Amino acid sequence: MSSHSHGTQLARIHGSRWLPYMLVLPGVVYLLVFQGIPLLQEMRLSVSNTSLLNPSRFNFIGVANFSRLLRDPNFFNSIQVTAIYVAGCVIGTIGLGLFAALLMDREFTGRSFVRSLIIIPWAAPPVAIALVFRWMLNGQYGIVNRGLEPLGLMPAEGLWLDNPSLALITVLAITIWQLFPFTAVVILASLQSVPKELKEAAQIDGAGLWAQFHAVTWPVIRPTVALLALLMTIWSIRRFELIWLLTQGGPVGSTNTLVIDLYRRGFIINKLGEAAAVGMVGMAVSVLVTIAYFAVANRATRAEKMR
Amino acid sequence: MTRSEFISHAALVIIFVLAGLAIFPFYWMFVTATTSDANMFAASPQLVPSLSQLGIFAQIFEEGAVKTWLANSFIIAAGTTVLTLALAIPLGYAFARFPFWGKAGVGIGLLVTQMLPEAVLVVPLFSIFSPLGLLNSYAGLILANTAFTLPVITWILKNAFDTVPVEIEEAAVLDGCTGINALVRVVLPVIMPSVAASAVIAFFHGWNEYVFALTFITNDTLKPASVGLAGFIGEISTPIQSVMAVGVVYTLPAVALYLLMQRFIVSGMAAGSVKG
Numbered sequence: 113m114s115s116h117s118h119g120t121q122l123a124r125i126h127g128s129r130w131l132p133y134m135l136v137l138p139g140v141v142y143l144l145v146f147q148g149i150p151l152l153q154e155m156r157l158s159v160s161n162t163s164l165l166n167p168s169r170f171n172f173i174g175v176a177n178f179s180r181l182l183r184d185p186n187f188f189n190s191i192q193v194t195a196i197y198v199a200g201c202v203i204g205t206i207g208l209g210l211f212a213a214l215l216m217d218r219e220f221t222g223r224s225f226v227r228s229l230i231i232i233p234w235a236a237p238p239v240a241i242a243l244v245f246r247w248m249l250n251g252q253y254g255i256v257n258r259g260l261e262p263l264g265l266m267p268a269e270g271l272w273l274d275n276p277s278l279a280l281i282t283v284l285a286i287t288i289w290q291l292f293p294f295t296a297v298v299i300l301a302s303l304q305s306v307p308k309e310l311k312e313a314a315q316i317d318g319a320g321l322w323a324q325f326h327a328v329t330w331p332v333i334r335p336t337v338a339l340l341a342l343l344m345t346i347w348s349i350r351r352f353e354l355i356w357l358l359t360q361g362g363p364v365g366s367t368n369t370l371v372i373d374l375y376r377r378g379f380i381i382n383k384l385g386e387a388a389a390v391g392m393v394g395m396a397v398s399v400l401v402t403i404a405y406f407a408v409a410n411r412a413t414r415a416e417k418m419r
Numbered sequence: 420m421t422r423s424e425f426i427s428h429a430a431l432v433i434i435f436v437l438a439g440l441a442i443f444p445f446y447w448m449f450v451t452a453t454t455s456d457a458n459m460f461a462a463s464p465q466l467v468p469s470l471s472q473l474g475i476f477a478q479i480f481e482e483g484a485v486k487t488w489l490a491n492s493f494i495i496a497a498g499t500t501v502l503t504l505a506l507a508i509p510l511g512y513a514f515a516r517f518p519f520w521g522k523a524g525v526g527i528g529l530l531v532t533q534m535l536p537e538a539v540l541v542v543p544l545f546s547i548f549s550p551l552g553l554l555n556s557y558a559g560l561i562l563a564n565t566a567f568t569l570p571v572i573t574w575i576l577k578n579a580f581d582t583v584p585v586e587i588e589e590a591a592v593l594d595g596c597t598g599i600n601a602l603v604r605v606v607l608p609v610i611m612p613s614v615a616a617s618a619v620i621a622f623f624h625g626w627n628e629y630v631f632a633l634t635f636i637t638n639d640t641l642k643p644a645s646v647g648l649a650g651f652i653g654e655i656s657t658p659i660q661s662v663m664a665v666g667v668v669y670t671l672p673a674v675a676l677y678l679l680m681q682r683f684i685v686s687g688m689a690a691g692s693v694k695g
Contacts (some may be wrong), residue, residue, distance in 0.1 A: 139510035150543035235677035
């Protein structure tokens with residue numbers, strides 16, 4: 113309300129009611145041209161059998177791409193891989209991030225130094241991360257196997273990313289390693305608003321660590337954690353570079369998420385129409401997750417107000 | 420030792436272990452770059468960098484390709500930053516300050532665009548850029564990257580503008596500052612930390628970007644470091660020291676700038692990408 117009346121007043125002072133439109137226009141036109149139109153074109157592609165070899169030829173085939181996907185075991189595999197990957201990322205990054213944030217939320221020497229070190233993986237380029245992890249996990253010369261071999265913990269033939277039963281969990285571990293710094297630092301920031309007196313009072317009352325966390329800390333950070341969970345979900349559904357550079361979706365489809373599957377269909381087997389159909393499914397999932405999130409969040413706020 | 424002392428010691432140990440895990444791969448990239456050929460495949464691996472091998476970092480620049488890659492990455496990243504800020508500052512300002520027709524719709528658009536995977540738009544952007552001669556050009560990559568930085572940076576800046584009291588602007592206007600001048604001279608300086616953080620985020624989006632560069636650029640002289648370096652992933656026939664040294668040089672500016680701006684970036688990212 114107040115921003116509304118202030119805004120009108122400001123516009124009057126600025127002497128033009130067109131000012132907001134002039135400010136908004138370039139950005140909006142830009143997004144329409146470079147996101148809106150391509151998205152519409154992708155929707156159009158999803159009902160065609162256009163090939164990468166002849167991208168300008170458009171041949172309407174209705175929902176054939178989608179019904180083919182429904183009969184395609186590869187597609188169901190990539191739905192399953194995506195579900196595991198997304199769930200793993202959300203649980204892993206939030207769990208480890210929360211744990212690290214709680215540990216850093218206390219006074220100790222070197223605290224800001226440690227916090228700086230921990231943020232580094234999140235700041236590094238995915239290409240560099242894939243490069244160094246592929247080297248560290250190299251079957252013969254990688255430091256990981258060299259360290260594990262004497263302990264007898266090396267996997268069969270020393271394979272990690274090329275091992276159908278370990279590739280997904282390895283990619284997940286690398287993803288969590290890269291992203292937990294982000295969740296940790298965001299949760300740490302929200303821990304600053306936990307009232308100190310409440311924590312002390314709980315301590316005096318003899319509450320254990322878990323009881324303190326449950327009664328005092330969690331209610332304060334819950335909204336932040338929920339938002340992070342949404343963000344991690346959307347980012348994981350979208351993630352392409354890291355997975356592509358680590359495994360290209362293999363071996364035997366074990367890390368073939370929807371986005372990887374879409375790229376493979378488009379650029380390896382040249383079927384742009386099918387690729388677009390997979391893209392539509394991925395988009396739909398992201399949008400549904402977001403709508404579900406806001407529905408739950410709204411109900412939670414309303415319930416809070418009712419109390 | 421009491422129970423609580425034990426817990427806080429254990430916590431300290433765990434936190435340093437986590438920090439160690441976080442930086443080990445970067446340390447290892449550096450160690451590998453400075454390992455001599457003789458030690459590389461020796462029975463027991465060399466665990467510390469050898470300073471006598473630091474010359475590798477000069478050596479990699481003697482090859483033209485590496486310099487070209489880094490220069491290309493820089494141009495693409497800088498272009499993405501400038502274009503993003505030029506579009507996001509007015510958009511974020513309008514969102515924070517004015518009511519306008521279609522505001523809710525544009526807001527939803529900004530949220531939805533954050534869910535679009537780059538991989539989904541690679542094909543249609545390719546077909547739009549092709550007839551316009553934007554493939555194999557810096558401009559094409561800058562235009563594509565900006566489409567993905569604009570939504571999140573707009574929210575970060577909107578949130579920053581929200582924190583500036585409107586009275587400051589009104590006073591400036593009464594003092595004779597007109598229209599857009601009030602924004603540029605009075606409001607922007609107040610939110611400079613957020614603008615700088617946005618610039619860093621946009622810059623490194625352009626610096627790190629891989630899919631568009633991989634698909635749109637076929638001309639070797641225009642390849643950025645992300646694509647150039649990715650060509651060596653999983654390869655051990657090329658001297659691994661050189662590859663890792665390039666990896667270090669490519670990673671360093673990203674990490675250094677992030678560390679400088681970390682406080683603003685993290686709070687901005689969290690607020691900007693979430694509050695939509």
